[in-house]
Amino acid sequence: MTRASLDKQPHEVASMFDGVAANYDLTNDVLSLGQARLWRREVARAVAARPGQKVLDLAAGTATSSLPFAATGAYVVPCDFSLGMLREGKKRHAWLPLTAGDATRLPFADGVFDTVTISFGLRNVQDTEGALREMYRVTRRGGQVVICEFSQPTWAPFRTVYTEYLMRALPPVARAVSSNPDAYVYLAESIREWPEQPALAALLQKAGWSRVAWRNLSGGIVALHRGFKA
Template sequence: MSRASLDKQPHEVAAMFDGVAERYDLTNDVLALGQTRLWRRAVRQAVDAKPGQRVLDLAAGTGTSTQPFHAAGADTVSCDFSLGMLQVGKRRLPHLTFAAGDATRLPFRDGVFDAVTISFGLRNVQDTERALSEMLRVTKPGGRLVVCEFSRPTIAPLRTVYIEYLMKALPAVATKVSSNPDAYVYLAESIRAWPDQRELASVIGKAGWRRVAHRNLTGGIVALHRAYKED
């Protein structure tokens, strides 16, 4: 399986990420033109992990996104349904706790996490609202959600350039740096089909989260959504 289709069958998506696991972090940094560090910093600040808190990092892949929460003293779980990504993560970051799991059927008890976060992974889930409901279920009352995901540039000229990059330049660059360039054709298509900032905020609210807010990063190429579970 070289790439998934936009109906996002879980076994196809998992197999696709298994195939890019070894070079996934490097490829992302190259394709994002160095912006991934800025986005990760914004997520870290929004999650605001404290010593002793429990943080669930979904679609965590190799655990790179989890490391800042662990460094802050939180008790972390890196969860992903790609066993290939988890195996690479466990080898590179053996001090982290990794767990295999589907975002639509999380293998955790109700109300056990102070914060749940997912970066660039919600877009790959087949049932977005069900996944958000599962995140709500495993979060403690008063706990928080942070979603970082590709979105819609707010400035028309930037939006035009961005779409051009997604559909033409990104697959070409991926050919040079990725072990599976076809996977990044799926990436480009899935970003184009994804809801914009306000639409995603509405979906988060429908799943039961409250005080939903978002802010744009890099001109809206990425949006950071935050929400809370009622006390």
């Protein structure tokens, strides 16, 4: 198995996620101390999918994140560039149209989706701005993007504690529950290096999204960003 480096070469990232696919959802629950499920609920609330709408769920992995959208009656397309993740997702949710795709070169026509959403995947994309432009391209006018991503805690003392957890506590826990603990060292490093909330909002605006705003979850450990296509 492998871990990716912070230059995020696509083949490295895909191979890394292929190697952790089987236990990925369980590992996330353990490492997030159960918060991952809360964050997924908040994403579902922000997307507010309705029957007949088309939702693109990027970096969907095993498609666990797609289930709340499908439950509303929306047509959801789980998309990921890790074939290992998609194979695992197909075993569990054969009825979903899981699709292989790179966030920087999406295999969809212009203006197809009412909502494009990505949870905990944008920081693993090599070209963040290119991905945001692609999301804009495949969204219909009046549609929205919802991004759930690790961010920076807003309270300085807590930020210090959080960084210590990421770099010291997370790898030993990952070794106990993951088939590829080195992958989670990369994930911790990628979280630490990721832009703060205002910087990501600026990238969304640069890509063309309007009415950009964000909401902090769990004290800023995670942020929900939203934008609209005018």
